[in-house]
Amino acid sequence: MERAGESEIGRAYALARELGEWASGVIAGSMADARGWLKGAGVEWVTEADVAIERHVRQRLRAAFPDHRVAGEEDGSSGPDGASAVWAIDPVDGTNNFAHGVGWCAFSLGLVIEGEPVLGVIEDPFRQVAYHARRGHGAFADDRPIRVRAPGDLRGEIVLTELDGQTPWDGLTRLVAGSGQAGSITRIMGSTAMSMAHVARGAAVAAVFGAFDPLDSAAGLCLLHEAGAVTMGRDGVRAPMPRGSLIAASAPVAERLRSMLADTGPSPVGRGSP
16 A cells, blocks of 8 residues: 555655756856855855745745745745645755855755655756655666665775864864774765765765754755665664764664764754855
């Protein structure tokens, strides 16, 4: 028997794939002439592409699913209060990279139903790869199934992380040192969504974020789950949407990394990559 809501999730998945392909084209076509401005007194950029993509995607989602809530990086939340289904849009994850002409950013769109990520689309516009997943149907890069890797040790591996906005999170130094001692290297690339996608496809062995908002990364969480990763906070508690911090990897690797971070505390709710 079909799980409750699966037909609606299938319809939502088809729309998310369509919107991801459209957004990828907008990002790729506008970076050479990206116009933007700094948010308030901070260092986080917002561009015309961010605003235009989110506005269009929000309108399409609200028209197709009026009983769903929509949360966006730029314009906040709209839709029915208390809705069990919530969309999460990040029109350009890694806007600082995009605004400076660095082609490492992504469009991210996920759907959460009753606290569980049920679909996710992450579009890499500069390598023209669509990462996508739907609950119970696996994870893919375009049409190719992807899986996380589960090496016996960390030697020669890459562990991905991000800053807390523009500052290090508590425990980052320990992660870098511990990874180095284990023979791996830590990289900060500037896009949470892209980091999660590259762990899901097995390029990097793990993603560790000391500052993490699960709703912002709903697409990446669905992708990771369907690719075989476990997701946990630094407290070691596995959850579909860990709050405050995230370790995502195969189970043995996740436990190894958690032990490196023992006695470091998560940020309340992190900002991730600006």
